[in-house]
Every structure is written in structure tokens, then in C-alpha cells.
Amino acid sequence: MKTLLKGLLVLWSGCIFAQSPAPAGGENDPVWNEIKGEKLLTLRLKGDITRGAEAFEICQGCHMGGAKGSVSGSYPRLAGQHATVLIEQIVDIRSGKRSNPKMKAFAHETVISPQEIADIAAYLEALPIPPNLGKGPGTLLTRGKELYSRDCATCHGEKGQGNAAKFYPLVAGQHYKYLLREAHLIRDGERGNANPDMIKAIKPYTNEDLEAVADYISELPAP
Amino acid sequence: MRIGGMLAWQVAVLGLLAATPARADDMEKAKTIAASICVACHGVDGNSVIPNFPKLAGHHPDYIVRQLKEFIAGRRKSDIMVPIVTMVDPNDFKALGDYYGAQKPTPGTVTDAKAAERGKKLYMDGDEDRGVPACSGCHKDDASGNKRFPRLAGQHKEYLITEMNNFKTGVRNSETGRVMREVAKRMSDEEIGAVAEFLTGM
Numbered sequence: 001m002k003t004l005l006k007g008l009l010v011l012w013s014g015c016i017f018a019q020s021p022a023p024a025g026g027e028n029d030p031v032w033n034e035i036k037g038e039k040l041l042t043l044r045l046k047g048d049i050t051r052g053a054e055a056f057e058i059c060q061g062c063h064m065g066g067a068k069g070s071v072s073g074s075y076p077r078l079a080g081q082h083a084t085v086l087i088e089q090i091v092d093i094r095s096g097k098r099s100n101p102k103m104k105a106f107a108h109e110t111v112i113s114p115q116e117i118a119d120i121a122a123y124l125e126a127l128p129i130p131p132n133l134g135k136g137p138g139t140l141l142t143r144g145k146e147l148y149s150r151d152c153a154t155c156h157g158e159k160g161q162g163n164a165a166k167f168y169p170l171v172a173g174q175h176y177k178y179l180l181r182e183a184h185l186i187r188d189g190e191r192g193n194a195n196p197d198m199i200k201a202i203k204p205y206t207n208e209d210l211e212a213v214a215d216y217i218s219e220l221p222a223p
Numbered sequence: 224m225r226i227g228g229m230l231a232w233q234v235a236v237l238g239l240l241a242a243t244p245a246r247a248d249d250m251e252k253a254k255t256i257a258a259s260i261c262v263a264c265h266g267v268d269g270n271s272v273i274p275n276f277p278k279l280a281g282h283h284p285d286y287i288v289r290q291l292k293e294f295i296a297g298r299r300k301s302d303i304m305v306p307i308v309t310m311v312d313p314n315d316f317k318a319l320g321d322y323y324g325a326q327k328p329t330p331g332t333v334t335d336a337k338a339a340e341r342g343k344k345l346y347m348d349g350d351e352d353r354g355v356p357a358c359s360g361c362h363k364d365d366a367s368g369n370k371r372f373p374r375l376a377g378q379h380k381e382y383l384i385t386e387m388n389n390f391k392t393g394v395r396n397s398e399t400g401r402v403m404r405e406v407a408k409r410m411s412d413e414e415i416g417a418v419a420e421f422l423t424g425m
Contacts, residue, residue, distance in 0.1 A: 057371065058402055061349055061356025074351035102354030105405040110398045 032195050033167055039091045042114040047083060047122025055116040056123055058106065067124050071134040073177025074102075080129035080222060082164035083121035089193075090117050098193040099185075129222035134175030136215030140208070144216025147209060151201045152217075161223040172220035179214035253322035256315060260307060269323040274381035281328035281377075284320030285370035291316045298397040330377040331423035342421030345414055355409045358418065361402075366425050371399075376425035383419040 035043065056067070062075045069077035078086065092098035094107040105111075112120070149158075152171075156162055160172030171179065185191040187202045187210065202210070258267050261279075265271045269280030279287060293299040294308045311319070333339045347364070349357035361372040368374035375383065389395040390407035407415070 054371075057361055057369075059360070061358065061360025062351075062354070064357075064360075070351060072351055074354075106356075106402055108401055110401050 032197075033088055033193070038095070038114060039088060042087050042091060042117050043084065045115055045118035047118040047120075049119075049123045049126050051116070052119035052121070052123025055112065055120050058111065059120065062103075062106075066130060067127055068130045068133065069175055069178065071175055071177070073134070073175055073179075073181050076178045077130070077133075077174055078124045079127035081124055081170050082162055082167075083118075083125040084164050084167050085162065085169045086121040086124055087117055088167050090120075092193040096192075098191060129173065132173040132218060132221070134177060134218060136176035136180075136211070136218045138215060138219065140212035140215045141219060143209070144212035144214070147205075147213050148216050152213065155195075155198070159223050160217055160220040170223070171217050173222045174218060176214050176218035179217055180210060183210040183214055249318040250322055250325075252315065253318035256311060256319060257322060260310060261319075264303070265323075269326040270329045271379070274379040275385070276379075277382045278328060278378055279323040280326035281367070282320075282324055282374045283368060283370040284317065284324040286368065286373050287320035287323055288316045291319070293397050298395075298400075300394055300396075328374070328377050330425060331379060333420055333424035335420050338417040338420040339424055340421075342414075342417035342419065345410075346418050346421055350409075353409055355414075356406060358406075366422055375422045378419075378422055380416070380419035380423040383422060384415055387415045387419070 033039075056063075059067075059078075063069055063078055064075070067078040069075045089098060090107055090112070093100045093103050094109065096104065155166070155168045156171050157168075160170065162168045162170040182191065183202065183205075184207075186194040186198055187205055189199060205213075254267075257265075257269075261267075264273060264276040265279050269278060269282075271278050290299065291308055291311070292313075294301065294305050295313070297305075345355070346358045346366075349355045349360075358375075359366075362368055362375050363372075366374065366376035386395065387403075387407045387410070390400060390403045393404060395404075410418075
């Protein structure tokens with residue numbers, strides 16, 4: 001049964017760009033990241049890198065030139081992130097599904113259109129990834145690696161490269177403090193649009209476990 | 224081949240001859256409009272000397288045109304400006320934008336160096352804790368702006384403060400102003416004053 005479900009999931013992921021997916025899951029089984037409405041529309045648009053560079057100007061005040069984000073963890077590095085992930089997150093922040101009061105107003109539909117979201121996503125995906133700027137203390141790497149290999153690598157990849165088709169973000173070399181902030185929000189059920197599988201996986205984590213994994217991921221070189 | 228080359232040159236030269244006078248005409252016309260209609264407030268070279276009225280010199284022409292249209296559309300409000308804008312033929316907006324965009328901007332004077340220093344930090348870095356973006360992200364490090372975002376360098380601080388408050392209260396209601404309305408809400412009066420002090424000296 002489990003294998004069958006997994007097979008279906010893979011099949012479903014493959015269909016995302018060609019067709020609207022068939023709705024899955026019953027009332028008690030809400031679908032994570034259901035691809036419909038604006039998300040589907042935006043994913044179907046062809047992003048343009050040159051237009052994206054211009055549209056991204058309004059994001060630079062926070063995410064910085066080159067989308068390198070902030071070491072303080074307030075703003076993630078976006079350079080090199082999968083376009084699918086970026087589209088998913090921007091649309092979720094704009095709809096309020098992902099709780100992000102700082103960014104929500106700036107993601108309003110009168111600020112960026114679906115086409116601009118697609119353009120920004122294409123631009124960011126193609127941007128060269130700057131070197132890891134926001135590394136952790138480096139004191140919990142062994143523990144971090146152990147946890148990462150056991151619980152995170154299945155989805156985010158051995159190298160932290162993520163998976164564009166499945167909307168799993170590239171995490172390698174992300175700012176330590178940002179990783180830590182989001183890990184807390186996800187574990188504590190406060191992010192809003194987190195994958196239920198991930199919430200389940202890190203539910204038992206102590207704060208130190210979260211620090212260890214963030215420490216390890218922040219050290220991973222960009223793929 | 225040679226004849227073809229000659230022809231291309233002739234076409235190019237004719238093209239230049241045809242284009243240049245037309246543009247010069249536009250500039251002359253824009254200058255006449257500026258000298259008769261805009262001059263009292265904005266100065267004939269776009270360097271207004273009255274703190275309540277913005278300097279226009281050096282703005283991107285597209286930005287000027289868009290603001291003129293915003294007044295017409297009622298999304299920017301001004302009891303002074305709206306009746307005057309309606310005196311100008313919208314077909315001349317572009318020439319006016321080109322004219323004022325081509326003028327050399329003058330810097331203003333900083334009177335509070337400490338405030339300007341605080342303003343510079345906020346302009347360049349923003350405030351991460353409160354989600355105030357760095358102004359430089361859009362307006363550029365030298366505050367020269369571009370076609371989407373206005374030039375702020377050298378602008379009158381009184382005008383900058385008025386407009387930030389217009390964003391804050393929603394009086395300035397253009398759709399593209401949504402970002403600025405949110406930014407202004409996140410800034411205190413003291414911070415707005417400090418950034419304005421910094422910008423006026425640029």
C-alpha cells in the first residue's frame with residue numbers, strides 16, 4: 001500500500017507541469033502544496049530571466065543584490081533556489097498560507113503579478129550561488145550529519161540539493177540562522193505551509209538537534 | 224555591394240536628419256511649457272528652490288510621465304498640481320519627461336549631520352528586525368533611481384517627508400506605491416526625517 005502511494009505520488013509530481021493534478025486525499029488528509037489556482041497558473045508561465053532581474057529590484061532591499069540574503073537569518077539566500085520552490089513559497093506567502101508578516105505586504109498582487117513571480121523565479125534559479133556566508137558555529141557537525149542522513153536526505157538530497165519537481169528546497173549553504181528560524185517554526189507548527197512529513201520527522205527534535213542539523217546544512221557546499 | 228553600402232549610409236543620414244530636428248523641436252516645446260507652466264514651482268531647469276515642491280532634474284523621463292498620469296488618474300492628489308497638470312496636453316508628457324530628465328540636478332544642504340549619518344545607515348541597510356527594506360535596494364546606492372523608482376538624491380527634505388507621510392496615510396494611492404505605503408508605515412517620523420536629511424545632501 002505504501003509503495004503504491006509512493007508510486008502515485010511520483011506519477012503525480014511528474015504530471016504537475018503538463019496537467020492539473022487529480023485531487024488526492026480525503027477530508028482528514030489535507031494535501032500538502034496542492035497545485036491549483038494561482039500556483040498552477042504561475043507554474044505554467046514561462047519565466048524570463050531578463051525581466052526577472054528587473055522585477056527582482058523590489059526584493060533587493062531585503063534579499064540584497066545577488067539574492068545573497070542576510071547572515072542574521074532575517075532574509076534567506078535565494079540565489080540558485082529551484083524556481084518551483086520559489087513560486088510555491090511566494091504564492092503561499094501572498095495567500096497567507098505561509099505565515100510571513102514581514103514579506104506578505106510586499107508580495108501583494110499589485111506589487112508582483114503571476115508573470116513577475118515566474119520571471120523572478122527563473123532569474124533567481126539561474127543566479128550563481130554565493131559562497132556560504134552564514135555558517136553555524138561548527139560545533140555540532142557530527143550530530144548534525146547523523147540526523148540529516150537519517151531524516152532529511154531522503155527529500156532534500158544527500159548534498160542538500162533539494163528536488164525541483166517535488167518542491168523540496170535546495171538547503172545546502174543556506175544561512176545558519178535562517179535555517180534555525182524556519183526549523184523552529186516548522187517543528188512547532190507555526191510555518192503554515194510546511195510539509196506534514198517534515199513536521200512529523202522533526203517533531204521529536206530538541207532545540208539542540210535543530211541547531212546541529214542547521215549547523216551541518218549551513219556548511220554544505222552549494223551543489 | 225558598394226551601391227548597397229552607399230544607400231544604407233544615405234538612409235542612415237536621412238534618418239538622422241529626420242529624427243534630430245523632431246527631437247529638438249520636442250525639447251524646445253517642452254522647454255516652453257516648462258518656462259510658462261512649471262517654472263513657478265519647479266524652476267525652469269527642474270531644480271526647484273522651494274522646499275515644498277520637488278526637484279525634477281535628473282529624474283528618469285518614464286518616471287516623470289508616470290507621475291503626471293497618476294495626477295490625471297486621481298491616484299496622486301494635490302490641490303496645486305492637479306489643476307496645472309490638466310493644462311498640459313498629455314501628448315507633451317513624454318517631451319516634458321525627456322526635458323526635465325536631461326537637466327542637471329543640484330544637491331541640497333544637510334543641516335543635521337548626525338541625523339544624516341543615521342539616515343544613511345537606514346537607507347543602505349534597512350532595519351531587519353522590523354522588516355524595513357534598505358531603500359538602496361530599489362533607489363540604488365547613489366539614489367539616482369531609474370524608470371520605476373524615483374531619483375531621491377538632492378531632493379528637498381521637506382518634500383521627501385511630506386511624501387512619506389502621504390504614503391503612510393494612504394493619500395498617495397498609486398497601485399505601484401503599495402511597497403512604499405508599507406515601508407512608510409514601518410518607519411518612525413524620526414527615521415523618515417533622518418533618511419530625508421541624508422538624501423538631501425547627496
